[in-house]
Amino acid sequence: MKRRAFLRTAGKGAGMAMAALAAPAVHAQASIRWRLASSFPKSLDTIFGSAELFAKFVRDATGGKFEISVHAAGELVPAFGVADAVQNGTVECAQTAPYYFYGKDEAFSFDCAIPFGLNARQQAAWMFDGNGMRLMREFYRNYNIVNFVMGNTGAQMGGWYRKEIKSLDDLKGLKMRISNLAGVIMSRLGVIPQTIPGGEAYTALEKGTIDALEWVGPYDDERLGFNKVARYYYYPAWWEGGAQLALYINSKSWDALPSEYKAIIEAAATHAHVVMQARYDARNPAALKRLVASGTILRPMPRPIMEAAYKTAEAVYAELAAKNPNWKKIWDDWSRFRSDQVLWFRVAEREFDNFMSAQKL
């Protein structure tokens, strides 16, 4: 606070100097250095690149006065340590997928994706015009976090399987790399969920330590070469119809920012959000075509599995609402919103998309 008061004085001094030069109004702004800890490796260039793009906009918009250095997972803190690091002020900000912190509180997931949840646009609607941002901000207050929406992968793929999955029976005993809420639901369907870092997933699948894994979608999956060690590629990931990423900012760091920088951060995060989604959408098709050309067999997730998973998910959500008041509070709003969104998307959006899907283009 002292520093800011000083800056205001200094700004006035500069203003007077400018006035003496008969110059137009100026504003004096603080030089700030922040560190952003990402939960992602540089190799996920769509995601990591969006954090870099965010930092670039902040730098450009402030003439280099506000510099945010962007650090890959593990560089400053481990991938799943970024929420703690922001909470403790070890770093000023982070880029993450909030459902990683499901173990702290299941309600983190609403800021990212829950199984059979909202698609990317619906999630943005909840955050930007529904009660999503207000509810998540309230929730994050306990963690000294101020959150922003920064990216969405869109509907993800249901993962890579060494054997064909024809029915619910094929899930029994299946060792699959999948975690959090999706893991809980899968385990009730007989799957044995495994938590394996992304970097070790290929080897685990190759060696048969696991039978299946889920990652993101064609563009990212191709780079990790999963098509070389599993033949069946299922869609969709019913557990992430649109995984939204977040920018976390330590609340004290946020409060100390000049209001100009606050506006810049918010708009820069939204810009990075749109660009990340665009990158996935624009780059997934070519990757998918290459995968199929390489012998990958594309399959829709069998309907009975989708139905069973959906029923199980709703049961899990009811249990969570009964035991976790944070979950219940957000769920009550979110689930009403979801009903409305599904109703509306059934109409113009779906009819348009389905018609286009039926055309030979």
Next chain:
Amino acid sequence: MKRRAFLRTAGKGAGMAMAALAAPAVHAQASIRWRLASSFPKSLDTIFGSAELFAKFVRDATGGKFEISVHAAGELVPAFGVADAVQNGTVECAQTAPYYFYGKDEAFSFDCAIPFGLNARQQAAWMFDGNGMRLMREFYRNYNIVNFVMGNTGAQMGGWYRKEIKSLDDLKGLKMRISNLAGVIMSRLGVIPQTIPGGEAYTALEKGTIDALEWVGPYDDERLGFNKVARYYYYPAWWEGGAQLALYINSKSWDALPSEYKAIIEAAATHAHVVMQARYDARNPAALKRLVASGTILRPMPRPIMEAAYKTAEAVYAELAAKNPNWKKIWDDWSRFRSDQVLWFRVAEREFDNFMSAQKL
């Protein structure tokens, strides 16, 4: 240019004054006043509000130094005069739906929507990660316009009809308020397209001067009360699967901006883009429910009409490619992009959305 050079010098002076005060670095920035001419009335609060939000972010991010006043259609220039006004420098910037300028050059439409085109997300993907922005910037150079993406309505509704539309025969002689490319296609299907300002559409439909009209979607349509003068509400608007709005900036005004302000404008426009889409998505469902409760009959556009319109559209596009090199250049890229997008959205997105659509929520 002189003014900017002066500002740089003045900035240095301020920097020195600051150094004398031992203050952190500051930056001096020009006070700028711009006027934004919107093609829309204030009553379209989702659209007009996004221009206001854009201006607010620019103001906040610059501590009030860069002030953009936002003017409704007709206040400074008529709704369809904003492209000329930007081109001539009458105003520095505008908010518009580029397909309004179809009469100048059909290729404007690619920056907004063409029948059986891209949905909102696909359009953003083309602009932000495909060749869309590059191609449109090149096209707009002839008009002294620098464009930015600022808003999307999502898939629109197919409009209000006094009589049920069961087959292609019911389109013959139908007087419908619809224009531009959609009007061209409709006229080949027997419709008599009418160009009527939005504000007069209600009366025209009430009096039977027209038999049908298209506007936007539930949220906007309800406010104009179309449900009181027509019973049938069709979906989707196959002519706008995602109408993207643009921010137009006069190229000289743009070039004269300090680089900080350029970054701020770009990010603020994207932020307004996301918020506008979110507002439509979040508010359409309740409006649709109220319309249906008021007696509106919701109907999917009959498939034979969709099929005939699609075939006609592709024929029109081939004709345009043969006669308009601007159209051809963009079409070649855009149509390849559309093929890829439709292929990809058939997979995870569509399967996820269709599954959710089938649930009772």
